[in-house]
Amino acid sequence: MKKNLLLLLLFCGALHAADAGRISGHIVDAVTGQPLPGANIQITGSVLGAMSDNRGHFLILRVPEGRHTLRVSYIGYEPGLLEVTLAAADSRTVQVRLKPTVIPMHQVVVTGSRQPETLASAAASISVMDRMAIRRRNLLGAAEALQLVSGVTMVGDYINIRGGSGYNRLGGSRLLVLLDEVPILTSDLGEANWNIVPVTEIERMEVLKGAASSLYGSGAISGVVNMITKQPSSELSLSVRQASGLFDTPSVPEWKWTDKSLYYHRTDLSASKSFGPVGVRLAVSRHASTGDRENGHFERWYLTGKAVWQLPSNASLTLFSTYSHEQRDIFLQWLEQNRALNVPATDRGDQYTMSGYVGYLVYSRVFSPKMSGKFRLSFNQQLVGVPFNITSAFTPAIGASGEGQVSWHPSPAHRLSMGVDYKFDTVESEYYGRRNANGISPYIQEIWQVSNLLHLNAGLRWDTYQLVGDSLEYQVSPKIGFSWQPAFGTILHGSFGRGFRAATVVERFITAGAKDFKAIPNPDLEPERSILLDVGVRQTFDERVYVEATYFFNRYANLIEPTLLASQLAAQFVNYPVAYIQGIETEMRTRFWRDRVSLQASATWMDPRDKQTDATLLYRPRFIASFSPQLNLGRFTAGADYRYIGRIEKVAVYPLDERVPAKIWDARIGWRLQNWEVQLVVRNALNYNYTVSERVLGEIRNFMLAISGEI
Amino acid sequence: MLRNLLRITLLLSLLAMACEIDHGLGTIDSGISGRVIFLHPERKPARVDAVRVVAVVNFPPQSLGDLVFTNTSINLSQPSPSFRVPAPLAHYVLVGAIYREKGKEWDYAKILGFYGSNPDSNIYDIKPVTLSKAHPLAANIDIYCDWAQVPGSSR
Numbered sequence: 134m135k136k137n138l139l140l141l142l143l144f145c146g147a148l149h150a151a152d153a154g155r156i157s158g159h160i161v162d163a164v165t166g167q168p169l170p171g172a173n174i175q176i177t178g179s180v181l182g183a184m185s186d187n188r189g190h191f192l193i194l195r196v197p198e199g200r201h202t203l204r205v206s207y208i209g210y211e212p213g214l215l216e217v218t219l220a221a222a223d224s225r226t227v228q229v230r231l232k233p234t235v236i237p238m239h240q241v242v243v244t245g246s247r248q249p250e251t252l253a254s255a256a257a258s259i260s261v262m263d264r265m266a267i268r269r270r271n272l273l274g275a276a277e278a279l280q281l282v283s284g285v286t287m288v289g290d291y292i293n294i295r296g297g298s299g300y301n302r303l304g305g306s307r308l309l310v311l312l313d314e315v316p317i318l319t320s321d322l323g324e325a326n327w328n329i330v331p332v333t334e335i336e337r338m339e340v341l342k343g344a345a346s347s348l349y350g351s352g353a354i355s356g357v358v359n360m361i362t363k364q365p366s367s368e369l370s371l372s373v374r375q376a377s378g379l380f381d382t383p384s385v386p387e388w389k390w391t392d393k394s395l396y397y398h399r400t401d402l403s404a405s406k407s408f409g410p411v412g413v414r415l416a417v418s419r420h421a422s423t424g425d426r427e428n429g430h431f432e433r434w435y436l437t438g439k440a441v442w443q444l445p446s447n448a449s450l451t452l453f454s455t456y457s458h459e460q461r462d463i464f465l466q467w468l469e470q471n472r473a474l475n476v477p478a479t480d481r482g483d484q485y486t487m488s489g490y491v492g493y494l495v496y497s498r499v500f501s502p503k504m505s506g507k508f509r510l511s512f513n514q515q516l517v518g519v520p521f522n523i524t525s526a527f528t529p530a531i532g533a534s535g536e537g538q539v540s541w542h543p544s545p546a547h548r549l550s551m552g553v554d555y556k557f558d559t560v561e562s563e564y565y566g567r568r569n570a571n572g573i574s575p576y577i578q579e580i581w582q583v584s585n586l587l588h589l590n591a592g593l594r595w596d597t598y599q600l601v602g603d604s605l606e607y608q609v610s611p612k613i614g615f616s617w618q619p620a621f622g623t624i625l626h627g628s629f630g631r632g633f634r635a636a637t638v639v640e641r642f643i644t645a646g647a648k649d650f651k652a653i654p655n656p657d658l659e660p661e662r663s664i665l666l667d668v669g670v671r672q673t674f675d676e677r678v679y680v681e682a683t684y685f686f687n688r689y690a691n692l693i694e695p696t697l698l699a700s701q702l703a704a705q706f707v708n709y710p711v712a713y714i715q716g717i718e719t720e721m722r723t724r725f726w727r728d729r730v731s732l733q734a735s736a737t738w739m740d741p742r743d744k745q746t747d748a749t750l751l752y753r754p755r756f757i758a759s760f761s762p763q764l765n766l767g768r769f770t771a772g773a774d775y776r777y778i779g780r781i782e783k784v785a786v787y788p789l790d791e792r793v794p795a796k797i798w799d800a801r802i803g804w805r806l807q808n809w810e811v812q813l814v815v816r817n818a819l820n821y822n823y824t825v826s827e828r829v830l831g832e833i834r835n836f837m838l839a840i841s842g843e844i
Numbered sequence: 845m846l847r848n849l850l851r852i853t854l855l856l857s858l859l860a861m862a863c864e865i866d867h868g869l870g871t872i873d874s875g876i877s878g879r880v881i882f883l884h885p886e887r888k889p890a891r892v893d894a895v896r897v898v899a900v901v902n903f904p905p906q907s908l909g910d911l912v913f914t915n916t917s918i919n920l921s922q923p924s925p926s927f928r929v930p931a932p933l934a935h936y937v938l939v940g941a942i943y944r945e946k947g948k949e950w951d952y953a954k955i956l957g958f959y960g961s962n963p964d965s966n967i968y969d970i971k972p973v974t975l976s977k978a979h980p981l982a983a984n985i986d987i988y989c990d991w992a993q994v995p996g997s998s999r
Contacts, residue, residue, distance in 0.1 A: 384867045469930045470872040477916045651949050789932045793868045822868040
């Protein structure tokens with residue numbers, strides 16, 4: 134096996150041209166002249182490419198002699214196409230000026246097919262939340278950023294893509310979370326730790342909507358979120374952000390529970406520099422809050438590092454490491470609706486500790502302009518919050534994984550990627566004992582560019598998963614898709630695929646009792662499965678208006694949900710036979726008044742239904758919408774975000790409780806001076822009261838002052 | 845440009861003033877209140893550590909959704925502690941008190957007493973309670989609880 138791998142590497146290494154040259158460059162905004170970090174640069178018809186650093190610089194090595202087309206793309210900008218002719222061992226430096234646009238289709242994404250593709254040619258529904266959108270809002274966490282993506286909402290701590298997740302306390306996540314394409318769901322609960330990396334270190338978040346197990350295996354049942362972190366910069370770069378906020382008094386006088394000031398602070402610091410061929414990025418963050426309620430206090434620390442070593446043989450080695458630690462009080466549910474910011478006396482002082490570490494090592498190599506490879510080792514150790522005061526009964530869940538992937542472009546029309554994933558999990562708790570599991574999964578994906586107007590793609594993945602001492606489970610996940618441009622400005626796309634999620638150790642084996650609830654194990658749980666059909670149209674009008682509409686149909690079988698036993702306040706995870714979620718998602722973007730005003734709006738209608746009872750599924754709204762106007766007047770900016778989440782029709786625990794739709798306005802004004810910006814943000818500006826999960830109120834109005842800058 | 849900006853600001857201000865601000869959830873005005881009257885307190889089993897008041901929409905309850913209950917135990921050191929359960933407008937077929945044993949979970953089969961019964965008078969009628977818009981509050985819902993009826997009570 135080792136010998137074969139060595140031979141393959143030697144063979145591929147011999148393929149690259151001996152006298153290859155290099156292309157470097159600088160990418161800036163054509164209007165403001167500001168550098169554009171995180172732009173994607175690709176030499177068309179090859180696997181060669183790069184991403185611009187913090188200063189907008191990029192470098193592509195080992196470019197063979199000849200005439201090349203450089204395609205530069207960045208979300209919110211028109212793509213730049215550049216012809217570059219290179220002699221043998223030549224070096225060229227280019228300057229690229231990109232013009233702003235409302236059309237997102239030129240953005241390059243990697244999550245939809247495990248290789249770079251533009252949104253225009255993507256068969257699946259993908260949305261992107263980029264660093265500019267995150268920075269513009271001074272967001273404090275990654276989960277906050279996702280709530281502004283069309284079709285995405287949050288119920289409790291659970292991100293829902295088109296209603297796929299519901300609210301599944303102690304149950305596993307129905308969307309797969311990746312950090313730089315590395316899966317980071319915990320090995321015991323199968324939950325996402327959204328605070329594993331500071332939001333200021335995220336370059337962009339790609340949200341793939343719908344089943345995607347043909348790409349990523351277990352967990353990608355209703356979608357995938359890929360958090361892509363920033364690259365080290367070529368020159369010294371220091372970034373700082375200080376955000377401080379003050380909570381307002383509740384709009385209901387009876388809810389005021391303290392005379393003390395309630396506030397929060399967040400500090401983010403990062404430094405980046407290249408030392409010869411090695412680029413390094415370090416970041417440290419602290420986020421602490423008194424909370425707006427009793428038992429609302431928390432303190433969280435992050436430490437993140439990334440090093441990229443450009444090796445001489447057109448290869449690179451990336452080492453990434455992130456650690457977060459959090460101690461927080463537990464607000465499980467309110468004392469009563471008339472004292473919605475208080476907890477029952479028995480809960481006062483309850484705390485838990487969360488900590489997580491994710492590290493990976495990736496070796497990437499371009500063997501030739503037509504072939505590249507990527508080999509990864511990763512380690513994920515998480516002790517995530519359990520909603521009861523029993524964290525001490527758990528040891529950190531450990532997941533180790535490895536992956537090898539080869540991308541091959543045998544001809545300009547075909548792009549192939551294939552690889553193998555291996556994963557090992559080990560978890561231990563007094564509630565389910567010690568459990569080990571492992572799985573191996575080969576996969577293959579193909580994008581066929583039939584013509585400039587038609588792209589087809591197909592993929593297949595075979596997953597095996599075995600809990601030690603248990604039977605072997607396997608799943609075959611296929612997918613097919615297309616993207617077709619029948620007329621200028623119109624793109625039709627569609628995809629069909631399967632997803633699955635193996636039951637987590639906690640769902641199958643937990644035996645625990647705490648507070649009012651206890652959990653009963655169900656070792657016979659079957660994996661959840663889903664089928665996705667997604668068909669849509671992307672339409673642009675005069676490069677100023679972009680409209681997107683998608684019909685989606687998800688069929689879920691064996692959904693793992695808790696069932697509650699009224700006689701003893703106990704819960705057990707069981708398989709629900711069949712459920713459907715179908716709906717329509719729309720999005721519109723436009724820009725006017727000489728590009729000073731931009732508007733973005735989205736609306737999603739859903740029908741989440743249990744086939745057996747024909748009842749609405751638990752914890753799913755039927756309608757969600759968002760609206761984001763933004764005004765840019767030179768150095769002054771102003772903006773707002775409105776989110777509407779329809780009333781949850783059905784809940785499991787307290788259905789008699791009053792429930793209202795969520796209507797949340799966030800507003801902001803800012804002033805920019807060179808690399809510094811001061812911003813005043815009002816979150817929940819109308820002080821609207823709603824529940825994020827049963828008997829847990831959403832955050833009350835707060836005022837935040839943020840100062841951020843780069844040196 | 846400044847003139848346009850002022851126009852937009854004025855328009856938005858007028859719009860904001862014209863809107864009635866909806867604050868969503870507020871306090872709940874409906875509820876059930878009364879006293880839990882403990883009979884034979886000397887026979888309270890030592891293993892009982894908490895008592896709750898529950899109101900039940902369907903009896904026997906089919907799911908947790910059929911129940912409304914106090915989040916905290918009522919005070920067991922008093923002979924007739926008062927209680928108040930904030931409860932949505934509904935028809936409650938039974939309002940009662942249940943008990944929990946030390947180290948165990950709440951079990952809704954462990955009923956200590958219910959509204960309408962008075963063991964001292966040998967009355968065991970179950971009286972429903974209806975909360976409506978016209979009558980959102982039900983007061984004087986007294987629940988008699990006889991410790992002597994609890995299996996294994998002290999003698």
